[in-house]
Amino acid sequence: QEQLVESGGGSVQAGGSLRLSCAASGRTFDTYAMGWFRQAAGNEREFVAAISWSGATTYYADSVKGRFTISRDTTKKMVYLQMNSPKPEDTAAYYCYAAESLARAIREEYDYWGQGTQVTVSS
Numbered sequence: 001q002e003q004l005v006e007s008g009g010g011s012v013q014a015g016g017s018l019r020l021s022c023a024a025s026g027r028t029f030d031t032y033a034m035g036w037f038r039q040a041a042g043n044e045r046e047f048v049a050a051i052s053w054s055g056a057t058t059y060y061a062d063s064v065k066g067r068f069t070i071s072r073d074t075t076k077k078m079v080y081l082q083m084n085s086p087k088p089e090d091t092a093a094y095y096c097y098a099a100e101s102l103a104r105a106i107r108e109e110y111d112y113w114g115q116g117t118q119v120t121v122s123s
Helices: 102-107
Strands: 003-007 010-013 017-025 035-040 044-052 058-060 068-073 078-084 090-097 117-121
Touching: 003 090, 010 017, 017 035, 017 090, 017 117, 035 068, 035 078, 035 102, 044 068, 044 078, 044 090, 044 102, 058 068, 058 102, 090 102
Parallel strands: 010 117
Antiparallel strands: 003 017, 017 078, 035 044, 035 090, 044 058, 068 078, 090 117
């Protein structure tokens, strides 16, 4: 059974840093693009970042570009989101996802996603 499990969420002050992790299991996601989307309370889902299967190509939402960094370790079946200088508006539940291609990920056509981890940024 395919499974994506997020961890690393919590409370952080604006200007601090936080790293989210996503553990993939149950199938080979090595050929999948992976990434993160978020959803704040009362808001629609929002794309955050994507990374190609090789890790060579990354793509970010304008709202996080320059502050967040996505990476993956295929040997460990892990995906990470380094959040630097978070802002209160980054407060949301963050979800790890897998998509069959980077193009699908950018179109927000996700094939698998996890249960989410909450991030709260205080001012």
